[in-house]
Amino acid sequence: WWDEQIPLPNAPVFGVSWYDARAFCRWANARWAQPAPEGSFDLPDSREWEAAALMRGGPYPWGKAEPARGDAAQANYKWGQDSPGAITPVGLFRREADGPFLDLAGNVWEWCGSGYGERGGTRCHLDDKPDDKLRVLRGGSWIVVSGYLRAADRDRLHPALRSRDFGFRVVFRSPPHRS
Numbered sequence: 001w002w003d004e005q006i007p008l009p010n011a012p013v014f015g016v017s018w019y020d021a022r023a024f025c026r027w028a029n030a031r032w033a034q035p036a037p038e039g040s041f042d043l044p045d046s047r048e049w050e051a052a053a054l055m056r057g058g059p060y061p062w063g064k065a066e067p068a069r070g071d072a073a074q075a076n077y078k079w080g081q082d083s084p085g086a087i088t089p090v091g092l093f094r095r096e097a098d099g100p101f102l103d104l105a106g107n108v109w110e111w112c113g114s115g116y117g118e119r120g121g122t123r124c125h126l127d128d129k130p131d132d133k134l135r136v137l138r139g140g141s142w143i144v145v146s147g148y149l150r151a152a153d154r155d156r157l158h159p160a161l162r163s164r165d166f167g168f169r170v171v172f173r174s175p176p177h178r179s
Helices: 018-031 046-056
Strands: 040-042 109-115 135-138 154-157 166-168 171-173
Touching: 018 040, 018 109, 046 109, 046 135
Parallel strands: 109 166
Antiparallel strands: 040 171, 109 135, 135 154
């Protein structure tokens, strides 16, 4: 992966392609299959990611207010006056209201398990073969302006691309409850 990995245990992984992120999910499922309960590790699909980001009741993961230019208190993004200008440890911008969803805006773009082009994106399968279908990224990063931090914003890129501001988030999917 990227040569400049941050030597901190709580730094996000970055410089990964969508295929790298999916490979990690496959590895995690094989590694932790037992004694984990039924279910699997995966990338969130585009709709799941957006739903988590909108839990605070506004267009941004923290609420309604767009960060003012020069204000880096909400997230790690390009135009914050005190912006670090690099990837930061996960949780540096933590607020009590974040709960388990740290850094949903800024820091690194997050690959989602969705292909781009269908309404809301459709979840791709872990065994997908390499193809040219564009994949969804969410959340903005440390090198973009605040408009990209909105929960509804998404980008699309080829799944083989890597960048120093691409990372991923993993979810654990439980099987549907049977009654």
